[in-house]
Amino acid sequence: MLHYLTIPVTAFQQNCSLLWCDQTHEAALIDPGGDIDTLLAQLQAQQLTLTALWLTHAHIDHAGGTAALAQQANVPIIGPHRGDQFWIDGLPQQSLMFGFPPADTFIPTRWLEDGDTVQVGRETLHVRHTPGHTPGHVVFHAPQIQRCFVGDVLFAGSIGRTDFPQGNHQQLIDSITQRLWPMGNDTIFIPGHGPESSFGQERLTNPFVGNT
Numbered sequence: 001m002l003h004y005l006t007i008p009v010t011a012f013q014q015n016c017s018l019l020w021c022d023q024t025h026e027a028a029l030i031d032p033g034g035d036i037d038t039l040l041a042q043l044q045a046q047q048l049t050l051t052a053l054w055l056t057h058a059h060i061d062h063a064g065g066t067a068a069l070a071q072q073a074n075v076p077i078i079g080p081h082r083g084d085q086f087w088i089d090g091l092p093q094q095s096l097m098f099g100f101p102p103a104d105t106f107i108p109t110r111w112l113e114d115g116d117t118v119q120v121g122r123e124t125l126h127v128r129h130t131p132g133h134t135p136g137h138v139v140f141h142a143p144q145i146q147r148c149f150v151g152d153v154l155f156a157g158s159i160g161r162t163d164f165p166q167g168n169h170q171q172l173i174d175s176i177t178q179r180l181w182p183m184g185n186d187t188i189f190i191p192g193h194g195p196e197s198s199f200g201q202e203r204l205t206n207p208f209v210g211n212t
């Protein structure tokens, strides 16, 4: 069985998610943006072994802690999609601009493509490429627990910003309606910021993508 715990990190209160397989006690962290000591303490508290870092996209609040944690824990960096290379290269400047602790660049161990799968213990999650907020944004779908970890694509009552370099509003709307909605109205999503919601709830009430 797949379990998860969401841990807000950094001044941006970014939802880092700790996922684990209860058969093997192996864990992955989605978007370790910072506060590495807090994340390591949670792993220890849950008696888990960290096996990988997964990234939805390379904005500082999502990826800022990646290089340091990968080195410290000796684990691979998986994702995002290659389209976010320029955001990874820009992490040191992003950390200065937003007053974050220094963040190093890195080279992902594995880039992700639409349709890929990733593994934590005996559990498999499905990867969809969802550009718009950033060109290399991906989401992680866990149909076995009807959950999707969507980063900054969709929020409860809102959608991701598209006013960044290579952001694209129509592409973001298409990502949401063509790649998230087919996962089903009952699927609960864990956004990069703020509370969880379901795709069905957003289709009814979200002012940006309601009635789609």
Ligand SMILES: [Zn+2]
Pocket (backbone or CB within 6 Å): 057, 059, 133, 152
């Ligand atoms: Zn972002």
Ligand SMILES: [Zn+2]
Pocket (backbone or CB within 6 Å): 014, 059, 061, 062, 152, 192, 193
């Ligand atoms: Zn964010």
